[in-house]
Amino acid sequence: MGPVQEKSLPREKIDEVIEGFNRNTGDVLSILEQLQGLHPLKYLPRDTLMYVAERKGMAPSQIFSVATFYSFFNLRPQGRHGVMVCSGTACHTRGAKQLMDGILAEVGAAKTDADGSFTTPDRWLTVRTVACVGQCAMAPVALVDGEILGRISEMHLRRTVRDLLEKEKHDEN
Ligand code: FES
Structure with a gap:
């Protein structure tokens, strides 16, 4: 492609x-x-x-x-996949920053760009924070391609993204 x-x-x-x-x-x-x-x-x-x-x-x-x-409008090109980390109060107090730092490290980024997001240079993935998604009881919450993952750990989130990449590589071959 x-x-x-x-x-x-x-x-x-x-x-x-x-x-x-x-x-x-x-x-x-x-x-x-x-x-x-x-x-x-x-x-x-x-x-x-x-x-x-x-x-x-x-x-x-x-x-x-x-x-x-409106945060759902993007003014810059987005990756084919998206990870959003909820930065609402409940998620913030239960480790949202660690989730965000972990996922950024996973894709080799030190920090987000000025607009609070990061897109890998190959446009495979965009990582960003999002305001409360209404699932505070399951904090911390992240969304991977729109799917809500509650009570997620940094390791689990990183593994989910790694698996997504592996699956795609596998499907291409
Ligand atoms: S603060 Fe994260 S779901 Fe409400």
């Missing part, structure tokens, strides 16, 4: 999504969510945001504040 291009989605695709929501005025979140889902790198490129703003008659600053306010 060749490298995936970092670029905006085709305008026709964006138009199609926007038109699909035409009857609803409070639809910008849904439009952005759908566009992010359509992008092969699961993010909203700047050009895409600018074009949506233009089509919806919004100022660029308005659309950027929407995209930055």
Whole structure:
């Protein structure tokens, strides 16, 4: 598989999504969510945001504040797999930082980037923190590709990611 291009989605695709929501005025979140889902790198490129703003008659600053306010919008290319470590209070007091440090060490990163996430250079995995996911009784909690893992230890999380990588290598051969 060749490298995936970092670029905006085709305008026709964006138009199609926007038109699909035409009857609803409070639809910008849904439009952005759908566009992010359509992008092969699961993010909203700047050009895409600018074009949506233009089509919806919004100022660029308005659309950027929407995209930055909600943590589920990504403004940078994401890895094919995702690990999220809950950083809510319950998880924080039960070792979320250790989980985060452990998983970063597993992928060879010293720390996250300024936006609190880290994506491996080959874009295999993105690691990030997430606000409380509502499973505090199971703290500390991490999500691997959306699956919630409760009362997880650093070792278990690292092993889960290692197994995922092994499985993928195996499937490729
Ligand atoms: S604080 Fe982590 S699930 Fe609530």
